[in-house]
Amino acid sequence: MTPWTQPHPAAMDFIPVHDPRWQLLAGEDGPQPHPTPRPHALLTLEQWHAVREHWPSELPTGVLLPNTADVAALAADLPRLALVVLQFPKWTDGRAYSQARLLRARHRFDGELRASGDVLVDMVPLLQRTGFSSAQLRADQKIDSARRALRFFDGHYQGDAVQPQPLFHRQAA
Numbered sequence: 001m002t003p004w005t006q007p008h009p010a011a012m013d014f015i016p017v018h019d020p021r022w023q024l025l026a027g028e029d030g031p032q033p034h035p036t037p038r039p040h041a042l043l044t045l046e047q048w049h050a051v052r053e054h055w056p057s058e059l060p061t062g063v064l065l066p067n068t069a070d071v072a073a074l075a076a077d078l079p080r081l082a083l084v085v086l087q088f089p090k091w092t093d094g095r096a097y098s099q100a101r102l103l104r105a106r107h108r109f110d111g112e113l114r115a116s117g118d119v120l121v122d123m124v125p126l127l128q129r130t131g132f133s134s135a136q137l138r139a140d141q142k143i144d145s146a147r148r149a150l151r152f153f154d155g156h157y158q159g160d161a162v163q164p165q166p167l168f169h170r171q172a173a
Helices: 045-051 071-080 093-104 121-130 143-149 166-171
Strands: 041-044 060-063 083-088 112-117
Touching: 045 071, 060 112, 071 093, 071 143, 083 093, 093 112, 093 121, 093 143, 121 143
Parallel strands: 041 060, 060 083, 083 112
Antiparallel strands: none
16 A cells, blocks of 8 residues: 555445435425424525424434535534535535535534535545535536546545545654
């Protein structure tokens, strides 16, 4: 094993755009202001704030966080969440990378962290490095190409969400 090789690279799951498991709780007129609790509900941040006091903690719950939101707005609730979906409204807008890094490193979120929106294959290696565990690729992107993109590099000099230690620390150990 070369010093650049990561011993256990994190897996990345690729989720269909219309995820059969996690469903956004919305009606014909958009998100319901006070949704009925159910397992694998995906709530907007506004919905979550409206219901979190009485939402059953044993239900797997997800929150859709806009890339303009401060992740600290969810910090106290992270132990109750199984999924946080971060949005890329345009592939050139990288604020969700920073949100992911903060959720993993500062707030120690260990649930599923998903990228959604305008997600391209070229973004997948950086998604993984910043802490995403899954992605919903844009409809014109191929999952096989995304999996191949994860194998482009064996490792990186800098630390990241997958391998927190920089190379010089790994070599010294």
